[in-house]
Amino acid sequence: MPTSRRQFFAQTAIAAGASAAIAAKADEAQQPVTPAPGRGNPIAVSTYSFWRFKEDAKLPIETCIDEAARMGFDAVEILQMQMESEEPAQLQRLKQRALINGVSLCGLSTHQGFLSPDPAIRQKNIDHTNRAIELAYALGIPTMRVNTGRWGTSKDFDELMANRGIEPRLEGYSDDDGFKWVIDSFEKCIPAAEKCGVTLGLENHWGLGLTPEGVLRIIKAIDSPWLRCTLDTGNFLEDPYDRLEMLAPETVFVQAKTYFGGGVWYSLDLDYTRIADLLRRHGYRGYVSLEFEGNEDWRTAIPQSLSLLRSAFGSEQA
Structure with a gap:
């Protein structure tokens, strides 16, 4: 039976309390040690950063790993859509490439769409998500970006961006219908995530993830430690800081947008010192x-x- 978040954190607290008691007895005769300053966050780069869906600019994942290491990043996040092969031998080569370069493979960024009244479409996306969880496991990646999907009423992504990420619902359906589809679908992905030890991070993306309230509604309904939040700094287009802070307690992975040369779709002037402080x-x-x-x-x-x-x-x- 999948573990709920409440059970997971209760068990963790009990274990931590026992460990703390043992450690306290062992340290009774020792002088107190002043804690060292925090180490800061490890900085990764998404392979998407090298591509950005630009025509004739799709770099192989291997090249992205090499460049990330050369530039001094700590880790690489892989965009699944950028992968040229998902064969087992290729996955192992990517792991070895990262090892030789001294970088971690820290995240897998995936796409799925559960905002459909058609059960067959939702099942296809559930199967795709569970398959991606297995890919993350094979790559040794501990967390995977997921999203709700979009209503699909925009002509294309450019139109969606022109409308600031807002699109009409499917005619005849409500947000409540959409949340039910999404929640039911993610519930079918949690067993694979728990089995593989891959934490799903629901991104504040488009569709029902457009607002922090929408993201939190789904996370709280699922109530599992294996579905948390991937926090994207660039997907709240107005007044981002309070919204980012709402999601910070549930965040297990951060995607940080920059826009040098002007954004492909839009630009935001983000205060990263402020964002780092709130996190x-x-x-x-x-x-x-x-x-x-x-x-x-x-x-x-x-x-x-x-x-x-x-x-x-x-x-x-300090």
Whole structure:
């Protein structure tokens, strides 16, 4: 039976309490040690940053890993749509490539769409998501970005962006219908996530993930430690900081947007020192993965982005 979030955290608290009691007895005769300053967040880069869905610009994952290491990133997040092969031998080669380069494979970014009244379409997306969980497991990746999908009433992504991510519902259906489809679908993915040890991170993306309230409604309904939040800094197009903070307690992975050269679809002037501070207040120590989404050449923009994120998310001062 899948473990609920409440059960998971209760068990963790009991184990932590027992460990703390043992440690306290062992340390009674020792002098107290002043805690060291925080280490800061490890900075990753999404392979999407090298591609950005630009025509004739799709780099192989191997090249992205090499470039990430050369530039000084700690880890690489893989965009599933960018993978040229999902054969087992290729997955092992990617793991080896990361090892040789001294970087971690920290995240798998996937797409799925559960906002459909058609059970067959939802099942197809459930199967796809469960297959992606297995891919993450094979790659040794601990977390996977998921989303709700969109209503599909926009002509294309450009039209969706022109409308600031807002699109009409399918005629004859409500948000409540959509939330039921999404929640029922994710419930069918939780057993695979728990079995593989891959934490799903629901992104504040489009569709029902457009608002923090929508993301939290789904996470709370599922009530499992294996569905948390992937926090995207660039997907709240107005007044982002309060909205980002609403999701911070549930966040297990951060995708950080930059827009050097002007955004492909839009640009935001994000205060990363402020974002780092709010995440730190909520105890977030995990990966911050760059999603460069500007028009400048990646060869110059990605190193600039790394410098920006290192400065904001670097070691805390004593």
